[in-house]
Amino acid sequence: MTIIYNIGSKTVGQQPDTIDGLKETLKNYTLNPMFEQYGDFVNRTPTWDDPELDEKFKGHTTIFGNFLTHSYAFRITTDDEQLISEIEALVAENKKRPEYQAAKAAQGLYILLKSEGRDGNLCNHLQRLR
Numbered sequence: 509m510t511i512i513y514n515i516g517s518k519t520v521g522q523q524p525d526t527i528d529g530l531k532e533t534l535k536n537y538t539l540n541p542m543f544e545q546y547g548d549f550v551n552r553t554p555t556w557d558d559p560e561l562d563e564k565f566k567g568h569t570t571i572f573g574n575f576l577t578h579s580y581a582f583r584i585t586t587d588d589e590q591l592i593s594e595i596e597a598l599v600a601e602n603k604k605r606p607e608y609q610a611a612k613a614a615q616g617l618y619i620l621l622k623s624e625g626r627d628g629n630l631c632n633h634l635q636r637l638r
Contacts, residue, residue: 509568510586525580527591533580534598538605541612543573549599550592554585571595576611 516525516533543549547570554570556562569592571584586592602608 510584510588510591513583513585515582515584516580527584530580530582530584531594531598533575533578534595534602537575537578537580538607538611539599539602540574540576541603541608541615544612547572549573550596552592576607 510527512524512527514524515527515530539549547554549572551570551572554565554568556565565585568585568587571582571586571592574581
């Protein structure tokens with residue numbers, strides 16, 4: 509069973525793009541490395557807060573992420589091993605790109621500081637770490 513929650517940046521009510529569209533986008537645009545912390549794009553052991561969902565999706569994989577400079581979010585749950593393997597291979601190739609490596613290296617170089625402004629309101633500031 510494959511459930512497509514979304515592929516592509518669509519508004520409510522619009523049909524998601526196709527899995528073939530996702531594959532083409534993975535070939536042409538760089539993934540956002542931030543999504544490594546949310547299952548690394550292909551999570552073969554997802555968990556759900558609801559035990560019924562845990563049981564329903566036992567043996568399923570979640571495929572989830574977005575791109576660095578191209579808004580094309582995707583979220584799929586599937587037990588289709590061929591699809592999972594294809595997406596894993598495309599993600600692995602995508603992660604080898606110099607743009608991906610540069611974005612990954614730049615992560616965490618800034619921290620967000622909150623301070624009180626002159627008017628008493630909180631202000632946000634980015635501070636470079638290195």
